[in-house]
Amino acid sequence: MVPMRLFAAWAVCLLLGWPGLLGCQRQPTSFKPTADPGEIIYFVPVREKVIALTFDDGPNEPATGQILDALKRQQVKATFFLIGANVERYPETARRIKAEGHLIGNHTFRHSRFDQSTASDISQDIADGYRAIETVTGVKPLWFRPPYGINGPGMQEACRAQGMAIAGWSADANDWNPHPVEELVDRIVSQATPGDILLLHDGWETNLGADRRNTAAAVPLILEKLKVQGFRFVTVPDLLRTAGRPVAEFKNGVRLLGLQIPAQPLPPGEGFWVRYFWDVPPGWGNLMPAAFVHYTSPDGTIRFQDDHKIPRLCDVRDRVLKHLVIVPRQAPLGRYQVRFGLFDPQNPDLRHRVPVRSAFRQQQGAVIIPDMLDVIQGPKP
Numbered sequence: 381m382v383p384m385r386l387f388a389a390w391a392v393c394l395l396l397g398w399p400g401l402l403g404c405q406r407q408p409t410s411f412k413p414t415a416d417p418g419e420i421i422y423f424v425p426v427r428e429k430v431i432a433l434t435f436d437d438g439p440n441e442p443a444t445g446q447i448l449d450a451l452k453r454q455q456v457k458a459t460f461f462l463i464g465a466n467v468e469r470y471p472e473t474a475r476r477i478k479a480e481g482h483l484i485g486n487h488t489f490r491h492s493r494f495d496q497s498t499a500s501d502i503s504q505d506i507a508d509g510y511r512a513i514e515t516v517t518g519v520k521p522l523w524f525r526p527p528y529g530i531n532g533p534g535m536q537e538a539c540r541a542q543g544m545a546i547a548g549w550s551a552d553a554n555d556w557n558p559h560p561v562e563e564l565v566d567r568i569v570s571q572a573t574p575g576d577i578l579l580l581h582d583g584w585e586t587n588l589g590a591d592r593r594n595t596a597a598a599v600p601l602i603l604e605k606l607k608v609q610g611f612r613f614v615t616v617p618d619l620l621r622t623a624g625r626p627v628a629e630f631k632n633g634v635r636l637l638g639l640q641i642p643a644q645p646l647p648p649g650e651g652f653w654v655r656y657f658w659d660v661p662p663g664w665g666n667l668m669p670a671a672f673v674h675y676t677s678p679d680g681t682i683r684f685q686d687d688h689k690i691p692r693l694c695d696v697r698d699r700v701l702k703h704l705v706i707v708p709r710q711a712p713l714g715r716y717q718v719r720f721g722l723f724d725p726q727n728p729d730l731r732h733r734v735p736v737r738s739a740f741r742q743q744q745g746a747v748i749i750p751d752m753l754d755v756i757q758g759p760k761p
């Protein structure tokens with residue numbers, strides 16, 4: 381698989397203090413190191429190689445016990461979003477999760493679909509999950525994750541009232557679909573980005589004895605391989621405590637929390653995946669900004685681009701975008717700069733670029749990422 385690297389917001393701008401020169405301006409505001417009740421967190425801009433592993437739909441034996449064994453062997457702390465009904469079935473496992481120092485979050489009692497529920501049903505399912513977890517483990521959860529990631533009516537208000545922040549995710553093992561263990565591991569290891577909140581499942585909704593042997597087998601391998609890459613693993617709130625600055629903060633409040641492109645050189649004609657972690661303030665409605673992403677020669681000539689809209693998702697993964705970008709066959713060989721910015725949604729043309737703050741170099745209302753993409757001759761090494 382293609383090794384990846386992250387371009388994030390922690391590089392110190394050498395020109396800080398000389399505003400105007402090469403467009404280096406004020407740094408973006410640091411990411412808040414805590415989350416308020418009702419607030420959704422799905423990715424955290426961080427300086428270090430840290431990741432939060434999260435497990436949904438447990439407890440469910442034997443998978444939860446096997447995963448706990450693996451976490452213990454590797455001395456890793458994770459976050460478990462427990463379903464109240466499953467907590468009542470496996471109270472010992474729920475207490476073991478707590479006793480071994482993992483964070484327990486609430487994943488409702490019934491695992492209901494919030495897009496097919498009323499606000500009062502949603503509030504009730506959240507409250508029932510909370511009560512079951514507290515009764516069995518003594519833990520008063522401070523974090524909540526909605527089933528299927530669906531942000532249903534009144535969910536954020538209910539979490540605010542019940543004192544829980546909301547965890548989305550930025551990386552999904554897709555283990556709810558039966559995949560071979562190697563595929564699960566590869567998928568995670570090849571995409572891991574510092575600041576990721578990674579979604580895995582130790583149960584399957586409220587199904588009794590759900591088969592999660594593949595996830596249980598994948599966990600020790602994921603831990604091993606990511607540790608070799610230098611990652612360490614933390615709970616969701618600990619990930620927030622290590623937060624740094626976003627890559628860029630635009631004057632309209634939109635932030636680019638992180639960006640991931642391949643480290644490996646590519647020949648012309650080859651495609652590569654990019655992940656963008658956007659953050660859009662509430663209240664934007666349907667009028668979303670458009671991003672321009674330019675891959676330029678060092679002289680600033682645009683060789684190819686990946687312009688895109690920032691979509692409005694109705695779930696708690698807002699707004700992780702994954703794009704396949706193709707290096708054109710006629711693209712000259714060499715190093716490419718990556719430069720991106722935003723258009724005013726009302727005026728999506730070149731003259732209406734939204735001013736940006738970033739610790740990185742800037743040019744024409746856009747941020748230039750310090751790392752580069754290499755385009756080389758020949759087949760992929």
Ligand SMILES: [Zn+2]
Nearest residue numbers: 436437527528
């Ligand atoms: Zn679930």
